[in-house]
Amino acid sequence: MSKEKKMSRVMTTYEFPSKPEKKTFGQFVFDKDTGYICGRSTKNWGQLMLFYLAFYVVLAALFTICMQTLLATMNHQFPKWQLDASLIGTSPGLAYRPMPDDPDISGTVIEYRAANKSDVKQWVNRLDNFLAPYRDHELLPGGGKNQVPCDFDTKLNPGQVCEVDVKQFTPCTSEQGYSYNKSAPCIFVKLNKIYGWLPEFYDDVDDLPEDMPTDLVDHIKSLKPKDRQQVWVSCKGLSDSDDIGPVEYSNSRGFPSFYYPYTNQQGYLSPLVAVHFARPPVKTAINVECRAWAKNVMYRGGHRDRRGSIHFVLLIE
Numbered sequence: 400m401s402k403e404k405k406m407s408r409v410m411t412t413y414e415f416p417s418k419p420e421k422k423t424f425g426q427f428v429f430d431k432d433t434g435y436i437c438g439r440s441t442k443n444w445g446q447l448m449l450f451y452l453a454f455y456v457v458l459a460a461l462f463t464i465c466m467q468t469l470l471a472t473m474n475h476q477f478p479k480w481q482l483d484a485s486l487i488g489t490s491p492g493l494a495y496r497p498m499p500d501d502p503d504i505s506g507t508v509i510e511y512r513a514a515n516k517s518d519v520k521q522w523v524n525r526l527d528n529f530l531a532p533y534r535d536h537e538l539l540p541g542g543g544k545n546q547v548p549c550d551f552d553t554k555l556n557p558g559q560v561c562e563v564d565v566k567q568f569t570p571c572t573s574e575q576g577y578s579y580n581k582s583a584p585c586i587f588v589k590l591n592k593i594y595g596w597l598p599e600f601y602d603d604v605d606d607l608p609e610d611m612p613t614d615l616v617d618h619i620k621s622l623k624p625k626d627r628q629q630v631w632v633s634c635k636g637l638s639d640s641d642d643i644g645p646v647e648y649s650n651s652r653g654f655p656s657f658y659y660p661y662t663n664q665q666g667y668l669s670p671l672v673a674v675h676f677a678r679p680p681v682k683t684a685i686n687v688e689c690r691a692w693a694k695n696v697m698y699r700g701g702h703r704d705r706r707g708s709i710h711f712v713l714l715i716e
Contacts, residue, residue, distance in 0.1 A: 401681045411632055418631065423448075424513075431469070435447065438633070443486065445600045446665075452464065452489075468602070470649045471687070472694045477594060477662065477663060478594055481594055481595050482593070482595060482596065486591055487597060488593075489592045489593070489695060489707060490695065490697040490707065491591045491592070491593045491596060491691075491696065492590075492591045492706065492707070493588060493589075493590060493591070493689065493690070493691050493707060493708055493709045494588070494590075494591055494709065495587065495588050495589075495689065495709050495711060496524070496525070496529045496585055496586070496589075497509070497522050497525035497526050497529065497585050497586075497587075500535075501524075504600060506716060507604055507710060507711040507712055507713065508711070508712045509522070509584065509586075509711055509713050509714070510712075510714040510715075510716070511579065511714075511715065511716070512580065512619040512715075512716045513580055513581070513582040513681075513715055513716075516580075519579045519580045521578075521580050523573070523576050523577055523579055526573070526585075526587065527548075527573055529587070530565055530573070530587070532668060533563050533565045533668055533671075534565060534566075535640065536562075536666075539665075539666045539668075540665045540666055541609065541665050541666055543562075543666045544666075545558050545559050545560055545664075545665060545666050546560055546561070546562035546668075547555055547559050547560070547561065548562055548563060548564070549561035549562070549655075549657045549658075550563075550657070551625045551626055551628065551655065551656070551657060552625075553657055555657075558664070558665070560665075560667045560668075561657050561658055561667050561670075562668070563668050563669075563671055564634075564650070564671055565671070567649070567650045568585075568649040568671075569649065570583075570585070570649075570675060571587070571649055571673035571675055573586035576712050578675065582625065583675065583676055583677050583678065583679070583680055583711070584674050584675075584676055584715070585674065585676075586634075586673075586674045586676070586689075586693050586711070587671050587673055587674075587676050588634075588671065588672045588673075588674055588685075588689050588709070589630055589654075589669045589670065589671050590630060590654055590669065590670075590691060590696075591669075592661045592669060593661065594660075594661060594662065594663060595660050595661070595662060596660055596661065597659055597660050597688050598654075598656065598659055598693045598694075598696070599632045599693055599694035600628050600629060600630070600656065600691055600693060600694070601619070601627075601693065602624065602627035602628055602629075602693065603621060604616075604620045604627075607619065608692070610684050611631075611633070611692060612633045612635065614633075615631055615633045615652070615692070618632070618652055628655065629651065629652070629653030629654060629656065629694065630653050630654040630657035630691055630692065630693045630694070631652060631653040631690065631692035631693070632648065632652060632653055632654075632672045632674070632689060632690070632691060632711065633692065634646055634674050634687055634688065634689040634690075635687070635688060636685065636686060636688075637686035637687065637710060638686060641685050641686045641687070642680055642681055643676060643685050643687055643713070644676060644677060644678040644679045644680065645677040645678055646674060646675065646676060646677065647674075647675040647677055648672055648673070648674060648675070649672075649673040649675060650672075650673070651672065652672065653672065653692075654670040654672065654691075655670065658670040658687050658689070662666070663667070676690060676713065679713060679715060681715045681716065682714075682715070682716055683714070684712050684713075684714045685712065685713045686710065687710065687711055687712070687713055688708055688709070688710050688714055689708060689709050690707060690708040691707050
């Protein structure tokens with residue numbers, strides 16, 4: 400048989416697949432002819448559900464084992480890695496309040512009009528919210544019943560912590576509007592908490608840093624030796640052109656030693672220094688830098704990698 404005849408025979412016997420019958424949505428959900436549900440037999444659906452059931456049971460079991468293993472290595476009272484062994488390290492950062500609602504947009508600018516009650520109220524409310532647990536001990540765990548007034552002679556019993564009495568921070572109190580309405584705003588400065596950290600104080604008047612401000616040196620020299628056990632705070636204009644006017648510090652010019660170390664005590668609150676700008680220039684953007692002074696607080700200025708200090712801009716219109 401010739402090649403042409405063979406090809407002709409093959410082509411005449413080939414049958415093209417028939418077009419599948421069109422089905423309605425109801426037939427797709429349940430096909431009476433085949434008994435399929437959504438394109439699968441009941442046996443196939445059972446196998447699929449059994450597979451996913453086993454898969455998620457195993458996944459949940461692995462997740463539970465991992466979480467239990469992790470939690471078994473953690474302690475809710477103290478961190479596993481502390482001080483030099485931790486990512487935080489041994490040099491606490493400095494922070495301030497009030498801050499803008501959105502620092503990413505507003506930056507570090509404290510701007511308001513002293514004659515505008517709405518402007519003043521916004522900043523006063525921010526400070527009220529920040530100081531709420533300091534003023535109302537009921538907001539603290541245990542109602543703050545373990546807080547006691549402290550001085551450098553106080554001996555704390557186990558479980559007790561020193562209170563921070565913000566009512567003594569005159570004129571930086573809520574009742575006085577933190578002096579924002581008087582164009583003399585107050586800024587509250589605090590050290591960030593590091594578990595177990597103990598400050599190394601500049602308490603020797605013969606061993607003070609050369610770059611320490613003269614007014615702070617004089618203040619330290621005026622104190623009794625035991626009262627010098629503090630992490631000192633100083634604020635200044637960031638440049639020679641930034642005249643911040645007279646500055647007052649309440650209730651102390653530093654963070655006293657009896658607040659340290661922080662060991663996650665119930666009801667513990669970070670000590671504060673209220674910085675009162677008594678007569679700052681108005682309608683002028685003032686760059687302010689506040690710095691913490693202790694032998695083991697690293698200081699680095701600048702905008703990108705600031706350490707041991709804070710920077711903000713004060714603009715009163």
